Amino acid sequence: MIDSGLAQISRALAAREVSSVELTQEYLARIEKENSNLNAYITVCNELALEQANAADAVRSKGEAGAFTGIPIAHKDLFCTAGIRTSCGSRMLDNFISPYDATVVERFKQAGAVTLGKTNMDEFAMGSSNETSFYGPVKNPWDHSLVPGGSSGGSAAAVAARLCAGATATDTGGSIRQPASFTGLTGLKPTYGRVSRWGMVAFASSLDQAGTLTQSAEDAAMMLNVMAGLDQKDSTCSDVSVDDYTAGLDKPLKGLKIGLPKEHFSEGLNAEVEQCIRDAISEYEKLGASIQEISLPNSHLSVSAYYVIAPAEASANLSRYDAVRYGYRCENPVDLEDMYKRSRSEGFGAEVKRRIMVGTYALSAGYYDAYYRKAQKIRRLIKDDFQQAFEEVDVIIGPTSPHTAFPIGAQNDDPVTMYLEDIYTIAVNLAGLPGMSIPSGLVNGLPVGLQIVGRDFSEAQLLNVAHQFQLATDWHTKTPDNQA
Amino acid sequence: MEWETVIGLEVHVQLATASKLFSGTSTEFGAEPNTQANIYDLAMPGTLPVLNKEALKMAVKFGVAIGAEISTTSVFDRKNYFYPDLPKGYQTSQLDFPIVGKGELVIDMEDGTQKTIGVTRAHMEEDAGKSLHEDYPDKTGIDLNRAGTPLLEIVSEPDLRNAKEAVAYLKKMHSIICYLTISDGDMSQGSMRCDANVSIRQKGSDELGTRTEIKNINSFRYVEKAINIEVERQIDLIEDGGRVVQETRLYDADKNETRSMRSKEVANDYRYFPEPDLLPIVIDTKYIEAIRETLPELPDVKCKRFCEQYGLSEYDALVLTSDHATAGYFEIVTAASGDPKLSANWVMGDLQAILNKDEIAINNSPVSADALAILISRIKDNTISSKIAKTVFEAMVDGEGDADSIIESKGLKQVTDTGAIEAMVDEVIANNPDQVEQYKSGKEQVIGFFVGQIMKASQGKANPGQVNKLLKEKLSN
Structure with missing residues (x-):
């Protein structure tokens, strides 16, 4: 049963074919067996999960179960969970036990979900391979010598290895879509503001x-139905009304206008990956969609702009880790400055420190206009590019990543090569748009991801476009053990 | 050489909201350390700010009151620096797009003249916590109760030319924020603090000299002293061939000197950038107009009305209206007693004296406005003389009862019976032939001696008007 997808599990629970406790026990047993190899989980919540599973079964026996009651999931380890360590993949928060639940966590609790544990991730979500984690790299279930992508590599590996029914994740520059692409999963990054960031x-x-x-x-x-919606605790969370995201999945795609950005089919794209994407495009034509080429003329600037804006914000966001109130503190500090310097030097890993320095530099007096302000202007241009494209087409598709998963350690020497991992995904974050990655083929036995990007708050449409493809193909059912 | 002083003030006003600027925590003063700090105030990972709408309303109210431009779009920024009592490692403030733009303040000088001082801007920001160095040997305690308390920072143009003007500006600012009830204005609790930017230049010069910033001055008196001593220091420095260094200085009240803070503080690069956790604040003119309608009568308007309506002198009106509560007290006394002039004298005189002496706010006065009005009425209806009234007032302050019961129990009622007074006059004249002789020979000031004798004999209760009249009649015979 636990190899099945979340929707199937929901139906099986509803039909009383299986109990939440049985499911949870099965998952925990498999985690026990597999996690030492994969390193997908940082923390496994055996007791809590069984407690929640029992409660879910009780709710169901009273006839009060909802669609999500009793479904075992995992949370990326940057969602705060009351009473459970929230490490963010960092030594800095290795000892941090949150006093509160993130809104996302809270909503899954309310919906009756079972929390199996907290998944590994690049430190503070900074990375594209899950190699920057204080808890060590996560392995790709398709080939343990490869990375699962990042930063949500633990969530991706956990779902791909069927160590949970589904997982929460976050995406700042591609951190959901690229791991989805590398592990043969469906990854959804909603519109900025669709899901609360509180916690x-x-x-x-x-x-x-x-x-x-x-x-x-x-x-x-099904997961977005639980997560999406206004939250007064997050001022940037949108009050745009929430759809029932499962309701529109079956809509036929006849008449759908798909745009292919020519910039995403140029130099640097692996030829076999491109072929998989072209095949997927043909599939969409068969489903009644029309295809046209579009241009996102400023997309070549997106990685540069991103690596100014994201580190700038990070440099301030990570200032709170000062060893004063919680988190890692160095041994025997001699004075305040020593405490700051050594705690932060020892508590943060190399990539986090690199980005803090880049961001600090970009915001410094005399450099602000040349870097931060200019990056914000580029961000505006990129948003405008998309807006213009969406006057002609409904969705934009292309490759999620220029290649399939790469070996662990392959890109450790050159941060810039790693930054270019997100070349197709980053612009979507800068524009705040919703994006997905869905499995669309295999190259040398490794999954390829197709990226689908839509207008602001068009998650229902994206999910419909993805679902219709998955009805017509079976790439999303492939697993490391079953590639036929 | 003749020097001119140039001063600009930055005033931090703690807004009187029930909760903090970005979290729901209470802002009440004086709680146990760290009992008023929630997960946002502690900068727990994943927490986010939500703007307190009351703070916004108060900021706009201030802007409208000083006739300033109100920004329909304003933006919060992060001001980055590390300090143990700044939990997030940045202060959320406003840099390029403050809520309040250019406005002005009319200040009143002691000589009765007025001067208009430009207000550059006012913006909202959060306060930091407190570092407690005293109580913990070799350690620093952190109290985050104050962290996140809403402040309005009001920046003036460099329009002030001496310490007295700076004090007048602060007093007017204090008066306005209290009138608007956007702050309790209590400087001793830090509800209003001031940084002074001070420079000097040769008289007649258009260029500004290098300025120093004196930080965190917390009383009107210290503002005047700190500026004067800093100006003196700068003049001495330049006249000795030295140069003023742009820096932050602290005022030490005990030694009456300013001294340089660490140069590191000055060299801080705050790396401001727009706060991504908050959307720009967008308000419309309807919002602004609705707030304008709630504005109370402000000190300048009230002062003018007091002159016109009550026939008070400009000076009296100014003194009474500079404090909102005093003005309110006076109006109750006047309405009940029907004598504005007497009411003004009593409120500004005897009442103010006992309040000052015991440092009591007028709202907590031991003599209520209604009680004082009754006392004044008894002077007006000749029940007691002004002199006796002071005795009655003192008894009222001591809590011995209301004016009427004190007059009654102490037998202080004025003697207006002509027969009784005449008997006393006759007796005094008979007993003092020498003084009668002096008076008759033209030394008319001797009449004071007779009045004194009679008041003594009557224990102050004889009506002074009647005594004078009778004396003159009898002595002229």
Whole structure:
């Protein structure tokens, strides 16, 4: 049963074919067996999960169960969970037990979900390979010598290895979509403001967005139904009305206008990956969609702009880790400055320190206009590019990543190569738009992801476009053990 | 050489909201350390700010009151620096787009002249916590109760030319924020603090000299002293061939000197950038107009009305209206006693004296406005003389009862019976032939001696008007 997707599990629970306790026990047993290899979880909540599963079964026996009651999921370890460590993949928060629940966590609790544990991630969500985690790299279930992508690598590996029914994740520059692409999953990054950021440890506040990693679009729709919506605790959370995301999945795609950004099919894109994407495009044509080429002329500037804005915001967001109130504190500080310097030097890893320095520099007197202000102007241009494109087409599709998963350690020497990992995904965050990645083929036995980008708050449409593809193809059902 | 002083003030006003600027925590003063700090105030990971709408309303109210431009779009920024009592490692403030733009303040000088001082801007920001160095040997205690308390920082143009003007500006600012009830204005509790930017230049010069900033001055008196001593220091420095260094200085009241803070503080690069956790604040003119309608009568308007309506001198009106509560007290006394002039004298005189002596706010006066009005009425209806009234007032302050019962129990009622007074006059004249002789020989000031004798004999209760009249009649015979 636990190999099934979240929607199927929901139906099985409703039909009393299985209990939440049985499911939870099965998942915990598999986590016990597999996690030491994969390193997908930082914290496993055995007792809490069984307690919640018992409670869920009790609710169901009283006839009060909802669609999500009793479904075991995992949370990326940057969602605050009351009483459970929230490490953010960092030594800095290795000892941090949150006194409160993130809104996302709270809503899943309310919906009756079971929390299996907290998943590994790049430190403070900074990375594209899950190698910057204080808890060590996560392995790709498709090939343990490869990375699962990042920063939500733990959530991706956990779902891909069927160590949970679905997982929460976050995406600041591609951190949901790229791991989805590398592990053969459906990744959904909603519109900025669709899901509350309250209780989500901040990396770059204007870009961070909570989303999901699941086996299918239908699963993602079920999770978004729980997560989405206004939250008074997050001033940037939108009051745009929330759809029932499962309701519109079956709409036919006839008449859908799809745009292919020519900039996403140029130099640097692996030829076999491109072929998978072209095949997927043909599939969409068969489903009744029309295809046209579009241009996002400023997309080549997106990585540069992103690596000014995100580190700038991060440099301020991470100032609170000063060893005064919680978190890592160095041994025997001699004075305040020593405490600051050594605690932060020892508590943060290399990539986090690099970004804090880049961000601090970009905001410094005399450099602000050349970097931060200019990056914000580029951000505006990129948003305008998309807006113009969406006057002609309904959704934009292309590759999520220029290649398939790469070996652990392959890109450790050159941060810039790593930054270019997110070349197709980053612009979507800068524009605040919703994006998905869905499995669309295999190259040498490794998954390829297709990115779908829509207008602001068009999650229902994106999920519909993804679901119709998944009805017509079976790429999303492939697993490391079953590639046939 | 003749020097001119140039001063600009930054006033921090703690807004009187029930909760903090970005969290729901109470702002009440004096609680146990860290009992008023929630997860946002502690900068727990994942927490986010939500703007307190009351603070916004108060900021706009202030702007409207000083005739300033109100920004329909204003933006919060992060001001980055590390300090243990600044939990987030940045202060959320406003840099380029403050809520209140250019306005002005008319200040009243002691000589009765007025001067208009430009207000550059006012913006909202959060206060930091407190570092407690005294109570913990070799350690620093952190109290975050104050962290996140809403402040309005009001920046003046460099229009002030001496310490007295600076004090007048502060007093007017204090008066206005109290009138608007946007702050309790209590300087001793830090509800109003002031930084002074001070420079000097040769008289007649258009260029500004290098300024120093004196930080965190917390009383009107210290503002005057700190500025004067700093100006003196700068003049001495330049006249000795030195140069003023732009820096932050602290005023030490005990030594009456300013001294340089660490140069590191000055070299801070705050790396401001727009706060991504808050959307720009957008308000419309309807919002602003609705607030304008709630404005109370402000000190300048009230002062003018007091002159016209009550026939008070400009000086009296100014003194009475500079404090909102005093003005209110006076109006109750006047309405009940029907004598504005007497009411003004009593409120500004005897009442103010006992309030000052015991440092009591007029709202907590031991003599209520209604009680004082009754006392004044008894002077007006000749029940007691002004002199006796002082005795009655003292008894009222001591809590011995209301004016009427004190007059009754102490037998202080004025003697107006002509026969009784005449008998006393006759007796005094008979007993003092020498003084009668002096008077008759033209030394008319001797009449004071007779009045004194009679008042003594009557224990102050004889009506002074009647005594004078009778004396003159009898002595002329």
